[in-house]
Amino acid sequence: MKTKSIKKQKLTAAIITTVLVLFLVAIVGFPLLWMAISSFKPATELFTIPPKIFPQDWSFEWYKQAFQNENVIHYFWNSIYIASIVMVIDMIVGTLTAYSVTRFEYKGRKVLRMSILAAYCVPPIMLMMPLFKIMAKLGLTGSHVGVIIGHLTVTLPFSVWLLISFFKKLPKEIDEAALIDGANEWQVFSLIDLPLCVSGVLSTGIMAFIMSWNEFLLSSVLVNKEAMKTLTVGISNYISSTHIDWGIIMALGTITTVPVVILFALVQKYFVEGMTAGAVKG
């Protein structure tokens, strides 16, 4: 009797779990799927009432139209260019810093760790005006330098934070053994420790790329020429105008999101590992 009721309980629990999971998957998936579907609907179907779930004719019309606009191509290149540079700088500077903080003992090391965490909490809205003033004074608002620096203020503390968890896992004895065998500090770093952390460094770089690609506020403030804007800023101009081309917007939204989701899928394993390795602990 008792085992039967336990079995029944387990079954109910399993059913409830499945229903909840399906519900969550739908909540997360529906908006994104709806955007993608809408981008393939021809104009006649996009604006029907009641809205149809799947289009009868799949159309690439909106994508063609979107890329006929020269600015859209600029936005794309700008986003790729800026995010790539941000990624490389974060990987180099972030790795050196995380390495320094985790492998060495020196005065001020703790202060540095704290400062990085504090910097991680300084929001773009506070940096926006000073950075704008600084860039204007240096005459850099017509270039991408300001945006790149702006993105670094957000991504560098994050990168260091994530990288610390990867370098922490390497036993320090490896370094000591190499040093005793006559390797110098740079050799220990570049020939021993770095190769062991290469997947962590790469995935941190990709995460920095994604953050830079998604960034909006600083990108909108720190560059003034239309042809130099990033995708997020370009699209936001479209959706705040009075006449909105919904089809084109949906197409642009889809091609802005797909690369990011693919990149994230590639590095997720390492990202989860790094984030949960005690970086935030109670």
Place this chain on the structure above:
Amino acid sequence: MGQTLEKRKGILSSYSRRHSFVGFVFAIPAIIFLLVFVLYPVIYNIALSFTDASLSAKKAVHFVGIKNYVRMFSDKLFKQYFWNTCKWTFWSVLGQIVLGLGIALLISRPMKGATAIRSFLLIPYVVPAITLALIAKWIFNSDYGIVSYWLQQAGLIEARQSLLAMKGPAMWVVVILNIWRSYPFPMLIYWAALKGIDREMYEAATVDGANKWQSFRYITLPQLKGTTMVLIVLRTIWTATYYDLIQMVTGGGPTGSTTHLPILIYQASFGSFQMGYAASISMVLGVLMFICIIFYIRTGAADD
């Protein structure tokens, strides 16, 4: 044998001495960057808040004392926007932490495809805010939006009406959107924290006759206390200062009902060119953040 050990010790101690300088050298690029592009701007911002600086670099800047602060605190709109900020922050943080914990509990149950489900549920973490914003504008579009259509059919809102154009509901919509994009972070952290709880504690409790709810209430929740504190602090900072989503979805409207301090700061600086005044408003957020950071450091989460 003893000699080699001594020798080794000698090398090791010289090794840690040598470290002090080399280690510092590795960190120099980041230190310079943080000083020039984070610390200096923060100080710059504080200084700006006591001046009448405008957006243009040509206008002369004067020191005006606490005039900006007096103006801010006597401004009725500021009070309204401050409350909007509190509402936005409180419900967003509460929502994402409760949802994050709920999902973490759900996906830490043994089940098929748990990793795939977790991966899928993490996606909103990287979905650009602009994507969420344009989807929201589309599904809540008064004429063609699918959610508006459902609500209209159900008789919850009038025909050709949108939640985003209604004063009360607009705030709820942006809060829900914000919860959608920000629950993955707490979910992930809670998921890791749950894995770290000793299984034996549950077994012992079951032997002592505790039911599921009691185990949760008296083992799981206390074990998650530290994690929750850190999450609340971090998410409060990030939410209260988060500009992008509201700006893109409602632009602060209708009639200021979703305007919060970050939007007010933007409007004051790049809308009406009063940088000094905008800087003083951002100091309100700055003080809040400072309190949060101190609190964060004191929880010990920043230690090794």
